[in-house]
Amino acid sequence: MHCPYCNNSESKVIDSRDATDGVRRRRECIRCGLRFTTYERVQTSALMVAKRDNRREEYNREKLMSSIQKACVKRPLPTGAIDKLVHDIEIQLQDTGRAEIPSVSIGEMVIEHLRTMDPVAYIRFASVYRDFADVESFKEAVEALEKAYHSTDKERDSAQLPLIDETIFSTKKRLRKPRAGLDLNISIGDEKR
Structure with a gap:
């Protein structure tokens, strides 16, 4: 070391x-x-990755890490978020129990994790990974993400408890009862109020 x-x-x-x-x-x-x-x-047994062109190569953690880092460059992600993402994907790969995984499956796992982690990083990764044929297909992917993002906002807002009790701001005036033993007549000078 x-x-x-x-x-x-x-x-x-x-x-x-x-x-x-x-x-x-x-x-x-x-x-x-x-x-x-x-x-x-x-170190588990060597995991092989089946590429799109039918080549086989050994799984490379650094290659996966590098591609995710490129998608996340200049994004406000917490320290260690990319390491955790790669670790989570590796756990998923091990859980399949397979010795060979298609690269497409790994790419889809990354896309799913990035979709929830950072929408901009998701679009960056998807634009390279999915190799959009034209602007229209790219636009459709962005719109689908936007739609999913807004629907989760609504679900989150409806499930969230209110931060402030709205009854505090109601227009009805609450009358307080004077505490026992207090004299509410205050005299200023010679006047009594």
Whole structure:
């Protein structure tokens, strides 16, 4: 394991913890003293990806990560969102139990995740992945997304509890009863009110 700061190959493990898909280790570089985190994952049997042109190639996490990062460039996504998305897709791929997955299936998984995560990243990825033949088909995809987005807004709004109790702002005046023992006659100068 090389230090990401000084590229030294010697480090010591400060802390190890189980993570959902492996082991998280906190390391300290022997040379520069800086700390970094590594994740160890179990390497399952090689997953093969069947390309559109009938070629077969081994699944490449970095290739998937890179294509998603390109779609998400300059988008306000939380730190680690892309890593989590790739991790979730890998879990889905493992859950299929298949040794070979069509690239089309992987692309559709990415599209479904991006659709809920970031609409702009979804459109960017879909425009490259689906290779729209013309502007009209691209426009249809945007309109379908917009329609789905607005319908989920309405569903969310109807299911959400009100933030403020609307009865507070009703036009009826509420009369308060004076507290016992209070004299409501206030005198200013010689006048009594």
